[in-house]
Structures are given as C-alpha cells and as structure tokens.
Amino acid sequence: MNPPIRLSIRIRANQRGFTLLEIAVVMVIIGLLAGSGVSLMRVLTERKARNEALSYLKDTHTSLIVFAERTGRLPYADSDGDGLENNGTASGTLPYRTLLTAPTDAYKRPLRYAINPNLGVNRTSACSALRTGLAGTPLVVDADGAAASFPIAAVLVSAGPMDADGDGNVFDDLAAGTHQGDNTDGTPNYLRHPPVAGFDDLVDYLGGNELYSSLCEYLSLAVNNHSGSVVYVHDVNQGSDLGSLAGGNSAVYTVLSGSLLVLCSSSGGCATPIASNPPTPIALAGRGLTITLP
Ligand SMILES: [Ca+2]
C-alpha cells in the first residue's frame, strides 16, 4: 500500500504583500478590461440589430414586388395602426398585415411607408403612370448618388436605433451637407444616407423601372377562331374589347401580364363565354397563350 501524499506550503516570513498602489493599478486594469468588454458587447448588439433591420427592409421590398405582381398595384399605407392598408392613403406606416410580413423592425417599430398615389389603384393606372414616368411624391435623395431628389414608386424607412437628431421624433432630418432630407414626413424628400451624427435611419426604396418590369410585362395572346361566327376578345381589367375576330380567322393581341380575358359572342364582355380551349375567363401571367375556338 502506497504511503499518503503530503503537500506542504511554506510561506516565507519575509515575503512582502502588495502595496496599495499595486492593488489600485490592478483594479484599474480590471476595470478597463470589463469596460471594453461591455462596449464591445454593445457594438456587436447594435451591429446585429442594424443587420436585422436591413434584412427586414430587404424582405419587405420583396413582399411589395410580389404583391404588385399579384395584384397589379402597390398597397396603400396604413393610417390607423391596424396593419391593414387604408384605401387612398399614400403615406403612413407599413400595411404589414396586407403584405403578410412581420409587424416591426429590429427596433420594435413599424416602418414608415409611402407610395406614389398613381400606383395604388390598379394595374392599368399603375402601368400608365410608370410608362409616362413617375412624378411627384415620394421623392428621395440617395447618398450613393447626386444631391438632387428624384421620384420613386415607394419608400420604406426604419427609424434606426434612436432619435439621432433629438427633435422628439425617431425619424431623422439631415439639413446640412451634400445629401439632405427629412424622414419625419418626406418633405421635401426622404433621405437614404449612412449613419452620421444626427442621423441613423435606414431607408430602402422601389424605383419606377424596377416596378415596371415586374408589373407591366407585355404578353402575346393568339386566338384561332375555327368557329363559324365572330368572337369578341374582351379584357375584363380594362373593361374593353381588344378586338373582334370573324369565323375562320386568327389574330395575335398584345396584353399586359395579369389581364383577365374572356371570349364573347357580343361586344363589351359577357356572363357566358364562348367555348374554347383553354376555356375563358383566363388570366395571362408569366407567358403568352394561344386560345382555340373549335
Ligand atoms: Ca389600416
């Protein structure tokens, strides 16, 4: 059997302790380390929130495009805080329930949201406004470009971490420097800008051309009328006939993506369409279509 191991600690009688000065220096160093740890944590937390807010803006941007492709328009803003669009409201908060998105950004606030009012009605007026070229509010200055403002289809504004300019509103106003704007109400324009003293908002926007390409694609509709009588090709969205086609003739029409079409025996639409393959009413989306009447 092994003998027990004995440990002994000898303290030299003449070993001196720490002086008060040495202890104070150590305490200061520990304090500095703890302080830098806290500030590093704060920086990382702020960066995480900012990245989440940017990601939310990007996701919302995509939701707006999908909504526009599906419905032919942009949703109006929410004016009463229930998350649903309010008909005719061009500026307010994001209608997150209409868009089926998360209600708030990383800072637990809803986004400010504004659209060009011509884009909220329907596909016809939206495409007409986009073809003509957007004019009027909302306007934006983008610090990645010139100092001049330009019209956009829609703007999304996250207030960022705080009321950086201290005016009592979490959205900020930058009234000095090359790029200026006021995200409180977009007057005279909204501003997309990197964070600086007095400004920490995060902004994203939809340009007219981007929306036009998703909203207003033209498609070909071929109609082969093998029947013995005339057929009227009616655009339900436009409320008008694209044209009429005598028996035995074929024609190709140009229509906007998303248009609902019906083949009728008389002009101006009908409740009972003429039999065809594929049957109408039918909506064109994504690609052209050939309809044949037997
Ligand atoms: Ca509402």
Ligand SMILES: [Ca+2]
């Ligand atoms: Ca802010």
Ligand SMILES: [Ca+2]
């Ligand atoms: Ca502010």
